[in-house]
Amino acid sequence: MKSKINKRLVGISILAIIATFIGITIIYYGLFERQVRSDLAVSAKLLKDTHFFEVVNVDADGIDLSTDINELRVTWIDKDGTVLYDNDTSAELLENHIDRPEIQAAFETGVGETVRRSDTMNQNTFYYAVLLDNGTVLRVATNAQSMWSVFLSVSPIIALIILVIIAICIIISHYLTRQLLKPVETMAENLENADYKSPYKELDPLAEVLRTQHTDILSAAKARQDFTANVSHELKTPLTAISGYAELLEEDMVDEDKKKHFYQEIRKNSNRLLALINDIIKLSELDRKEIDPTFEKVDLYEVAKECMGDLTVNAAKRDITISLEGSPCIVRGSKDMLKELIENLAQNAIRYNNPGGKVTVTVTNQDESPKLIVKDNGIGIPASEQQRVFERFYRVDKSRSKETGGTGLGLAIVKHIVELHEATIELDSAPGVGTTISVVF
Numbered sequence: 001m002k003s004k005i006n007k008r009l010v011g012i013s014i015l016a017i018i019a020t021f022i023g024i025t026i027i028y029y030g031l032f033e034r035q036v037r038s039d040l041a042v043s044a045k046l047l048k049d050t051h052f053f054e055v056v057n058v059d060a061d062g063i064d065l066s067t068d069i070n071e072l073r074v075t076w077i078d079k080d081g082t083v084l085y086d087n088d089t090s091a092e093l094l095e096n097h098i099d100r101p102e103i104q105a106a107f108e109t110g111v112g113e114t115v116r117r118s119d120t121m122n123q124n125t126f127y128y129a130v131l132l133d134n135g136t137v138l139r140v141a142t143n144a145q146s147m148w149s150v151f152l153s154v155s156p157i158i159a160l161i162i163l164v165i166i167a168i169c170i171i172i173s174h175y176l177t178r179q180l181l182k183p184v185e186t187m188a189e190n191l192e193n194a195d196y197k198s199p200y201k202e203l204d205p206l207a208e209v210l211r212t213q214h215t216d217i218l219s220a221a222k223a224r225q226d227f228t229a230n231v232s233h234e235l236k237t238p239l240t241a242i243s244g245y246a247e248l249l250e251e252d253m254v255d256e257d258k259k260k261h262f263y264q265e266i267r268k269n270s271n272r273l274l275a276l277i278n279d280i281i282k283l284s285e286l287d288r289k290e291i292d293p294t295f296e297k298v299d300l301y302e303v304a305k306e307c308m309g310d311l312t313v314n315a316a317k318r319d320i321t322i323s324l325e326g327s328p329c330i331v332r333g334s335k336d337m338l339k340e341l342i343e344n345l346a347q348n349a350i351r352y353n354n355p356g357g358k359v360t361v362t363v364t365n366q367d368e369s370p371k372l373i374v375k376d377n378g379i380g381i382p383a384s385e386q387q388r389v390f391e392r393f394y395r396v397d398k399s400r401s402k403e404t405g406g407t408g409l410g411l412a413i414v415k416h417i418v419e420l421h422e423a424t425i426e427l428d429s430a431p432g433v434g435t436t437i438s439v440v441f
Contacts, residue, residue: 005180009173010166017162032346033126036144040128044140048085053085056133073141077103077129084136096137102129102153106137161369210326235276238269245269279409282340283418293334293420300329300338300441301363304357307342308361314347319355324344326363331370331441341417344410345374352435353378377434390415 076085083091087410106129119208129139160312245262315322349359362373428436
């Protein structure tokens with residue numbers, strides 16, 4: 001970053017120097033041209049005021065201005081354009097000048113001027129013509145460097161100046177870069193310090209965003225670490241049980257009447273292990289936010305109706321009555337996820353219920369918003385625990401959950417599915433009364 005800032009500052013300096021040089025050259029040359037024109041006008045007026053070229057029967061051959069006026073060409077033109085005198089070349093060798101624009105302008109308006117540019121000689125010739133009282137025209141001219149020639153003549157000096165300024169800019173840019181980035185570096189070192197105030201108020205929003213992101217990253221890292229530790233612990237428990245039972249059976253250390261119990265425990269822990277793995281896979285899939293689920297119009301009531309078959313069997317095993325109420329209700333979502341949502345909520349209601357209890361699944365439209373309600377009259381959730389029930393591996397009654405095959409991930413999966421469908425979830429529960437969980441789409 002420092003290198004980029006240095007390079008850009010130096011680049012800006014070079015562009016500024018070149019632009020300034022070009023601009024000054026153009027301005028200077030414009031002033032130079034005006035000065036040349038002004039000098040020519042003064043010279044022409046002085047020569048006119050001498051009345052030397054208005055004398056009748058003046059001998060043109062006797063006029064000699066070649067040594068009196070340096071770098072100034074003087075030409076005297078008759079009314080018909082014939083050159084009467086030229087201090088640079090013999091008049092007889094010059095062609096008629098009646099078609100020259102400055103001569104025509106002088107005859108018409110009294111004065112005329114023009115500039116003829118020579119790209120081959122890199123020079124400009126400035127002409128100024130004035131009409132004399134006797135009807136003839138006196139023209140003066142001088143040569144001056146073209147703008148390109150002026151540019152080339154000073155370019156070595158400019159190049160030297162640019163090199164010196166670049167060296168200075170490198171030093172200054174290095175210093176400025178260090179000064180600019182120092183507050184950012186200090187701010188980065190104090191991300192965990194909530195009392196730290198950035199030296200520039202413009203950095204306050206950035207500092208707040210970085211601090212929030214830093215906190216979120218740390219929280220996510222801790223959550224992932226806790227999740228990994230919990231997964232390891234949860235997987236270790238059934239695997240240890242399976243390994244222990246299998247070892248006892250392998251060593252033939254179990255009586256025949258107890259072997260059936262051991263086989264049942266191995267199957268029970270295997271099922272628990274498979275349930276854990278399946279739930280972990282589901283959570284991993286839901287965590288992959290870059291994969292957008294395919295949403296479509298789904299009848300929530302029909303999805304709940306499809307779930308009732310397996311749920312009824314499971315409820316009957318625990319002496320729980322489960323029923324479905326409501327009417328067709330269309331939502332936009334993933335049918336598989338919605339099915340997973342209903343099954344997890346209903347399984348929890350069955351698992352944490354008492355023998356003879358009831359579970360009611362209701363699908364309805366409330367204020368034109370589809371709503372899913374799962375209600376039970378089971379053991380309920382204490383108010384102090386209700387904020388944490390959607391955390392991964394969190395169980396209100398740990399012993400009961402493991403006995404009934406719970407993984408502690410069901411409500412975490414529910415929370416993910418609700419978020420993906422941009423819905424809201426509400427929980428109302430009291431110990432000994434039961435639990436009602438509502439999902440509003």
